[in-house]
Amino acid sequence: MFLINLDHVGIAVNDLDAALEEYERQYRIQRVHRQVVKSQGVEEAMIAVGGSHIQLLQPLSDDSPVAKFLAKRGEGLHHVAYAVPDIEAALDHLRAEDVELIDDTPRIGGGDRRIAFVHPKALAGTLIELVESP
């Protein structure tokens, strides 16, 4: 198990356009990549900040997990994503340590990268995403 980098921090928002406008107005961010990720039920915007990213997430429908998060907690910090060199090896390691996984096998996330989520009850109430960055 080796965490290469803090790949991104995910923030749930109600209105992606409005949130991006505020990020631009307040923090003069510029490099933004937008993408609809149907498998996760979101439209996302990745904002480059140094070697990491802020990921803004707007749900595509009311049954998206991000919509449920917004209904329960409102806009705010949603998850933290770590880059790992080999996501299968990372999941094998976590299983061996009896860590509760949301995704037992990798799925395809934004940027066509392989990702998997770890249950927030495993570690300090934090939803953790692993992103393969070979």
Next chain:
Amino acid sequence: MFLINLDHVGIAVNDLDAALEEYERQYRIQRVHRQVVKSQGVEEAMIAVGGSHIQLLQPLSDDSPVAKFLAKRGEGLHHVAYAVPDIEAALDHLRAEDVELIDDTPRIGGGDRRIAFVHPKALAGTLIELVESP
């Protein structure tokens, strides 16, 4: 206004020792710096992950802001910190954009760096910390 880097992500925890043990067991993290920051009412641990850090925060007393966060929301993601080259200039810029600040002037945070917090209602419910990294 220029964000150099995603300096760290702050996570509120009830028990710093237990959280660090879990981070070590699950993610094999190694480089950790611990410090009591009385001005913020916390003991913190900074875990290096690539060019950023995870900051675990345990309150020193029940009237610490982090204790209030834990009582209301439980353990979890607390804030995101951006490195800026000049914190006075950053605060001047945010004031000019009518962004609500928690700290109108910088104070001293962990590592003796100058920091200031921006109110979470200013941007997507996210508590933002600015950290001066000249």
